[in-house]
Amino acid sequence: MLFYAINRLALAIAIVVVVIAVLFCMIYVIPGDPVRIALGPLATPEMAASFRAKMGLDQPLWVQFIRFFSGILTGDLGTDILSNRGVATSVLEQLPFTLTLIASSMLWAVAIGIPLGCYAAIHRGSLLDRIIGVLSVAVIAVPSFVVAVYALLIFAVHLGWFPAIGAGRRGEPLDQLHHLVLPSLAVGLGWVGYLARVVRASMLEVMGENYIRTARAFGLPRRTIVYRYALPIAVLPTITLLGIGVGHMLSGAVFAEIVFARPGVGKLVYDAINARNYPLVSGTVLITTGFYVLATLMADLFVAGLDPRVRASLR
Amino acid sequence: MTSVLSVGNLAVEFAAPYGPLQALRNVSLEVGSGEIVGIVGESGCGKSTLLNAILGLLPANGRIARGQITLSGTDLLGLSDRALNSVRGDRMSVVFQDPMTTLNPVLSIGRQMTDILYRLPLSAADKQARIAAMLARVGIPDPLQRIGQYPHELSGGMRQRVAIAMAMLVEPELLIADEPTTALDATLEIQIVRLLKELQRNTGCSILFISHHLGLIAELCDSVAVMYAGEIVERGSVRDIFHRPAHPYTQSLLECDPARIDEPTSRLPTIPGDVPNLLAIPAGCIFADRCPYAFASCTVKPAQRLVANGHTAACHLLTATPAHDTAAVGS
Amino acid sequence: MSVQASDSAAVARAPGLTAVSRGFADPLGRIGFALVLLLLLAAVFADVISAYEPTKMLPRDRFLGPSYEHLLGTDQLGRDLFSRMIHGGRVALMVAFPAIGISLALGIFFGLASGYAPKWLDNALLLVFDAIRSFPTVMLALALATIIGPSLQTVVLVVILFSAPAYARIIRTQTLALRNAEFVLASVATGASIWRVLGVHILPNIIGPILILVSMDLPVVITTEAGMSFLGLGVRPPTPSWGSILNDGYAFIRESPWLAIAGGLPIIITTIGFTFLGESLRDAYDPKLRKDG
Numbered sequence: 043m044l045f046y047a048i049n050r051l052a053l054a055i056a057i058v059v060v061v062i063a064v065l066f067c068m069i070y071v072i073p074g075d076p077v078r079i080a081l082g083p084l085a086t087p088e089m090a091a092s093f094r095a096k097m098g099l100d101q102p103l104w105v106q107f108i109r110f111f112s113g114i115l116t117g118d119l120g121t122d123i124l125s126n127r128g129v130a131t132s133v134l135e136q137l138p139f140t141l142t143l144i145a146s147s148m149l150w151a152v153a154i155g156i157p158l159g160c161y162a163a164i165h166r167g168s169l170l171d172r173i174i175g176v177l178s179v180a181v182i183a184v185p186s187f188v189v190a191v192y193a194l195l196i197f198a199v200h201l202g203w204f205p206a207i208g209a210g211r212r213g214e215p216l217d218q219l220h221h222l223v224l225p226s227l228a229v230g231l232g233w234v235g236y237l238a239r240v241v242r243a244s245m246l247e248v249m250g251e252n253y254i255r256t257a258r259a260f261g262l263p264r265r266t267i268v269y270r271y272a273l274p275i276a277v278l279p280t281i282t283l284l285g286i287g288v289g290h291m292l293s294g295a296v297f298a299e300i301v302f303a304r305p306g307v308g309k310l311v312y313d314a315i316n317a318r319n320y321p322l323v324s325g326t327v328l329i330t331t332g333f334y335v336l337a338t339l340m341a342d343l344f345v346a347g348l349d350p351r352v353r354a355s356l357r
Numbered sequence: 358m359t360s361v362l363s364v365g366n367l368a369v370e371f372a373a374p375y376g377p378l379q380a381l382r383n384v385s386l387e388v389g390s391g392e393i394v395g396i397v398g399e400s401g402c403g404k405s406t407l408l409n410a411i412l413g414l415l416p417a418n419g420r421i422a423r424g425q426i427t428l429s430g431t432d433l434l435g436l437s438d439r440a441l442n443s444v445r446g447d448r449m450s451v452v453f454q455d456p457m458t459t460l461n462p463v464l465s466i467g468r469q470m471t472d473i474l475y476r477l478p479l480s481a482a483d484k485q486a487r488i489a490a491m492l493a494r495v496g497i498p499d500p501l502q503r504i505g506q507y508p509h510e511l512s513g514g515m516r517q518r519v520a521i522a523m524a525m526l527v528e529p530e531l532l533i534a535d536e537p538t539t540a541l542d543a544t545l546e547i548q549i550v551r552l553l554k555e556l557q558r559n560t561g562c563s564i565l566f567i568s569h570h571l572g573l574i575a576e577l578c579d580s581v582a583v584m585y586a587g588e589i590v591e592r593g594s595v596r597d598i599f600h601r602p603a604h605p606y607t608q609s610l611l612e613c614d615p616a617r618i619d620e621p622t623s624r625l626p627t628i629p630g631d632v633p634n635l636l637a638i639p640a641g642c643i644f645a646d647r648c649p650y651a652f653a654s655c656t657v658k659p660a661q662r663l664v665a666n667g668h669t670a671a672c673h674l675l676t677a678t679p680a681h682d683t684a685a686v687g688s
Numbered sequence: 689m690s691v692q693a694s695d696s697a698a699v700a701r702a703p704g705l706t707a708v709s710r711g712f713a714d715p716l717g718r719i720g721f722a723l724v725l726l727l728l729l730a731a732v733f734a735d736v737i738s739a740y741e742p743t744k745m746l747p748r749d750r751f752l753g754p755s756y757e758h759l760l761g762t763d764q765l766g767r768d769l770f771s772r773m774i775h776g777g778r779v780a781l782m783v784a785f786p787a788i789g790i791s792l793a794l795g796i797f798f799g800l801a802s803g804y805a806p807k808w809l810d811n812a813l814l815l816v817f818d819a820i821r822s823f824p825t826v827m828l829a830l831a832l833a834t835i836i837g838p839s840l841q842t843v844v845l846v847v848i849l850f851s852a853p854a855y856a857r858i859i860r861t862q863t864l865a866l867r868n869a870e871f872v873l874a875s876v877a878t879g880a881s882i883w884r885v886l887g888v889h890i891l892p893n894i895i896g897p898i899l900i901l902v903s904m905d906l907p908v909v910i911t912t913e914a915g916m917s918f919l920g921l922g923v924r925p926p927t928p929s930w931g932s933i934l935n936d937g938y939a940f941i942r943e944s945p946w947l948a949i950a951g952g953l954p955i956i957i958t959t960i961g962f963t964f965l966g967e968s969l970r971d972a973y974d975p976k977l978r979k980d981g
Contacts, residue, residue, distance in 0.1 A: 256460065
């Protein structure tokens with residue numbers, strides 16, 4: 043297990059290094075003035091000059107890479123062109139909003155997807171099971187930004203049940219929750235379907251296991267068997283999926299933030315692109331990618347950690 | 358003697374793509390009060406199907422075509438699911454074959470044993486006391502500590518003892534043991550069987566003991582039923598079956614029992630041929646194609662003929678029913 | 689469609705094709721196929737079906753609702769939404785086909801290479817694949833669009849960048865599995881060149897998984913194009929793309945819901961259609977691949 047963890051960690055670090063290298067290549071290796079690419083057209087001559095000096099653009103490429111890399115390691119991801127603040131600061135300020143959105147999207151997926159999957163498994167072959175099956179595939183297929191716009195159209199504009207813009211007033215959790223419903227639905231809907239499918243398959247497998255047969259042979263009530271004997275085991279695979287899902291939901295969150303004009307990393311980077319605030323763009327890409335790699339790493343390690351005990355006790 | 362379990366002319370079918378698979382045909386069996394009855398037969402003879410039919414746990418494609426199953430007078434086949442559920446784990450209980458997969462891996466032993474006592478209006482502390490006492494009875498050291506442990510922390514033998522403890526905990530009229538020792542090594546097998554014997558003596562429950570291990574059957578049971586390909590071919594006391602086997606299949610089984618072999622040999626005796634295809638049951642005696650004594654009459658299905666008091670076998674070789682044997686055997 | 693064959697290569701072709709025919713037995717597969725067909729026909733015959741030029745502006749007829757003249761109404765510049773929607777399908781396919789084609793080619797090349805390569809090269813390639821997959825899609829798309837500039841070509845590049853590693857990985861797995869298969873070993877033993885082995889023996893066997901992969905990937909490709917155009921980083925206006933029509937729908941959401949419908953509905957239909965089709969193909973090809981029992 044330890045060996046696997048170290049292996050996996052090394053891989054994650056390798057990936058991050060490769061990502062940084064790719065970013066470096068995009069800025070420095072692509073033909074064109076690296077200063078202009080890195081800082082964008084709004085950079086002042088002074089900024090350009092200081093950047094040129096800091097990055098040592100006359101140095102050989104590998105020296106520049108070392109500087110770039112060490113800069114990142116010390117937390118210096120560049121300076122926001124417009125606000126003149128550190129990029130890292132700006133990004134880390136907005137990150138909590140995005141994480142909140144992702145967490146609540148996850149909540150939709152868990153709160154609706156798992157019960158649906160469980161129900162479908164217990165009533166296998168019934169009409170409702172088939173309907174859930176078809177709907178699951180459908181919602182997985184439809185992209186989140188489409189769901190976002192339609193949710194906005196139907197529930198905010200037409201029905202007026204939910205607000206269309208923003209994250210809500212500071213310090214008022216209920217208002218913020220109100221603002222959270224539609225965006226998180228947009229991001230989480232696909233995962234509702236996905237979890238429903240996974241839980242259904244998992245439940246069907248677990249219900250066929252010997253220990254469930256024992257429970258039935260001892261006349262335990264159906265409720266007990268489903269909710270205390272089967273479901274806790276059946277949902278174990280979904281935990282690891284959620285770890286991976288965090289990364290995927292990031293993409294959905296970006297769209298949701300733009301559509302619902304919510305603060306967050308997505309909106310930050312989108313505005314930065316439109317404002318040609320390129321250091322902010324590259325810094326955001328770097329941080330979010332690092333976050334994504336971290337999330338998948340933790341999910342993988344969690345799987346491995348859970349695995350031996352489950353394996354040992356099941357076999 | 359009152360009968361605890363009475364199976365009468367039971368027929369069970371499974372729906373298969375190529376037609377109905379007749380897993381059990383005309384199975385009749387009695388387990389008396391306080392009696393230990395063994396069912397012996399090869400893999401695939403229908404032992405598990407019989408067990409599932411009694412428990413009402415047949416898979417979705419299985420159905421009971423004919424027959425009755427009664428537990429102390431209650432018609433099990435006529436019960437609703439809910440009613441059957443209240444009989445299971447209360448008046449009858451089971452010990453399954455594989456201790457490694459029988460217990461829920463994510464719940465503690467104590468939790469699982471408490472759950473099966475859900476019908477009892479006792480306090481949690483009382484239930485725990487009972488559980489601890491039962492664990493001690495089945496020979497598990499340090500029961501109070503075991504209650505908090507998880508199945509994977511126990512060895513196979515221990516887990517099977519826990520399974521027996523669970524089955525006994527509900528104070529059943531009938532305990533069904535489905536090859537409880539098959540997955541254990543030889544020394545453990547004897548221990549488990551002796552444990553069952555002792556528990557039965559103390560509680561007076563009836564046991565239906567399913568196994569293909571002849572030695573254990575001889576050790577534990579009062580009477581035996583021999584199953585072959587979905588039918589009961591011979592029934593009688595342990596003495597009858599082991600010393601005066603009447604059916605050719607029983608005779609072959611005993612001959613092939615490795616325990617009976619006195620001299621070292623490189624080849625174990627086997628019964629030539631294969632078990633019949635349950636999708637196309639032959640018309641006559643089910644064992645005819647493998648029987649060394651098959652003759653003309655065997656194309657007709659033999660009825661159960663009386664060999665001696667309490668000893669019957671379905672074989673044409675027993676042409677006449679002998680007069681009452683004065684030497685009391687079995688039952 | 690059963691093929692009795694003693695030639696291993698012919699047998700290798702059978703699984704993919706029988707899967708296709710079995711896929712159509714499934715009602716969802718049929719619906720999927722119908723929707724896909726609808727898309728293809730609409731895109732090919734776009735000019736015939738649409739009554740207007742997709743870029744023709746009728747400034748006095750802005751935000752009209754559906755009518756006989758304008759089946760889905762008009763947008764903020766008076767352009768017929770139905771025509772724009774139909775032509776948007778063309779754009780989607782104009783991205784999808786070359787992108788998937790190139791991705792497939794790259795994927796097959798690198799997948800086969802990785803499958804047959806010595807361990808160190810295999811690991812190096814895997815690292816590159818995994819690294820690319822480690823980027824959250826949107827972020828990479830945004831970054832690239834920023835540097836290169838938004839255009840249809842950028843979208844194609846993004847799609848290739850994300851699809852090729854996925855294809856390569858799957859093909860690598862299949863190659864590794866087949867590498868030691870008997871008929872391959874036999875072929876090598878009789879002195880066949882590596883190209884012959886790859887082309888005649890391995891490739892036909894991976895057509896099945898490839899077909900499934902492509903049909904499952906198409907919704908992703910279309911989504912990527914629509915998503916990027918939605919953000920203004922893809923196809924440049926006034927060329928209609930479902931994503932940019934949806935964006936207009938978003939911008940003018942209070943003026944008329946029909947823009948959003950014209951942009952979003954085809955995306956929904958297309959993604960669902962390809963997914964149903966892909967799912968039933970996968971089930972038909974190998975029920976064991978199904979992850980939901």
